[in-house]
Amino acid sequence: MREVTALDGLLVADFSRVLAGPLVSMTLADFGADVIKVEPPGGDETRSWSPPVDSEGRATYFLTVNRNKRSVELNLKEEEDLALARELVRRADVLVENFRPGTMDRLGLGYEESAAENPGLIYCSISGFGSRGGANLPGYDPLAQAMSGMMSVTGPRDGEPNKVGVALVDVMAGMNATIGVLVALQERDRSGQGQKVESNLMSSALAALENQAAAWLNAGEIPVRLGNIHPSIEPFTTFDASDGPVMICVGNDHQFRSLCEVIGEPELADDPRYLNNVDRVRNRDALEEELEDCFGHRTVDEWISRLEAVRVPVGPVNTIDKGFEAGEALGLEPIDEIDGIRTPASPISLSRTPAETRLPPPEENAHGEEIRAWLSDS
Numbered sequence: 001m002r003e004v005t006a007l008d009g010l011l012v013a014d015f016s017r018v019l020a021g022p023l024v025s026m027t028l029a030d031f032g033a034d035v036i037k038v039e040p041p042g043g044d045e046t047r048s049w050s051p052p053v054d055s056e057g058r059a060t061y062f063l064t065v066n067r068n069k070r071s072v073e074l075n076l077k078e079e080e081d082l083a084l085a086r087e088l089v090r091r092a093d094v095l096v097e098n099f100r101p102g103t104m105d106r107l108g109l110g111y112e113e114s115a116a117e118n119p120g121l122i123y124c125s126i127s128g129f130g131s132r133g134g135a136n137l138p139g140y141d142p143l144a145q146a147m148s149g150m151m152s153v154t155g156p157r158d159g160e161p162n163k164v165g166v167a168l169v170d171v172m173a174g175m176n177a178t179i180g181v182l183v184a185l186q187e188r189d190r191s192g193q194g195q196k197v198e199s200n201l202m203s204s205a206l207a208a209l210e211n212q213a214a215a216w217l218n219a220g221e222i223p224v225r226l227g228n229i230h231p232s233i234e235p236f237t238t239f240d241a242s243d244g245p246v247m248i249c250v251g252n253d254h255q256f257r258s259l260c261e262v263i264g265e266p267e268l269a270d271d272p273r274y275l276n277n278v279d280r281v282r283n284r285d286a287l288e289e290e291l292e293d294c295f296g297h298r299t300v301d302e303w304i305s306r307l308e309a310v311r312v313p314v315g316p317v318n319t320i321d322k323g324f325e326a327g328e329a330l331g332l333e334p335i336d337e338i339d340g341i342r343t344p345a346s347p348i349s350l351s352r353t354p355a356e357t358r359l360p361p362p363e364e365n366a367h368g369e370e371i372r373a374w375l376s377d378s
Contacts, residue, residue: 006353029069065174067341067357124181127198129200
């Protein structure tokens with residue numbers, strides 16, 4: 001018999017699609033929530049976002065954030081299906097949606113109307129730029145990266161602004177929304193009342209700027225692109241070994257001295273230009289030029305072995321396949337697999353009620369008949 005998981009008994013009505021919203025519902029599903037994924041005719045658009053596809057011809061993008069869900073196709077433009085959607089909302093503990101602001105209201109599925117029917121409902125809305133001045137802006141991750149300033153600090157020092165290589169802002173907005181849902185559920189245990197949870201890409205991107213944002217907010221400095229360099233720590237970047245780049249993260253003076261000894265330049269640690277981190281940051285160009293000359297005569301693996309031995313933080317710059325191999329070697333169990341479908345495992349570990357995978361990402365309308373029958377049985 002299956003052990004009870006953390007969110008057993010929680011019903012989630014998932015009206016979201018693409019990435020941020022489905023990440024919220026999948027996270028809840030991983031810990032036991034019953035998630036009903038409501039899809040329009042034709043399904044979540046990421047079902048057709050390809051290539052790449054798996055061996056069965058399924059778009060890998062869709063597989064990413066849709067495990068542990070049941071799927072029902074509802075045409076919300078038709079009254080009969082809309083009535084079933086309203087019944088689902090009436091029964092749900094949590095609703096997740098990421099339509100453009102105002103869409104759910106026009107369907108009669110907005111927060112006010114839904115809460116009137118279901119006062120305990122946690123109603124989670126995710127948008128690109130909020131429900132006020134940015135309500136009409138399309139919620140695409142690269143736009144949020146560009147408009148927030150994130151792209152301005154991403155990329156090589158002498159190159160063009162770059163977006164991050166994955167839809168990172170979508171992921172962060174989904175994580176923030178998940179936290180909001182869990183906080184609201186905790187509060188509901190005390191008050192018995194639901195509430196609306198909102199997350200948006202722009203706010204998530206601005207909050208994620210962290211120390212870069214603080215530089216402007218508190219010191220009036222506008223950060224610039226530094227490539228792999230850290231704005232406040234040195235040396236904290238990549239260097240070219242004989243067979244590829246190696247990442248070095250020197251966080252204190254002791255580590256710097258150890259680094260200098262291993263590379264055969266112990267006198268650098270006593271150079272007045274590099275005595276402490278502030279000095280090293282101030283003179284980083286000169287320091288990096290001296291360090292770069294030292295790394296080319298050994299391989300990445302040789303440097304990792306030598307530097308790990310003296311506790312200098314170091315690592316290879318892996319491709320994604322090697323990244324997962326590294327995770328497995330570290331015992332992190334980074335891959336989830338069910339019915340031959342492999343996805344990144346939940347990064348959240350609970351000692352008593354861990355995440356579990358019960359269902360593969362559903363085929364379109366895979367559970368439509370049973371869900372329709374259940375919603376029609378009042």
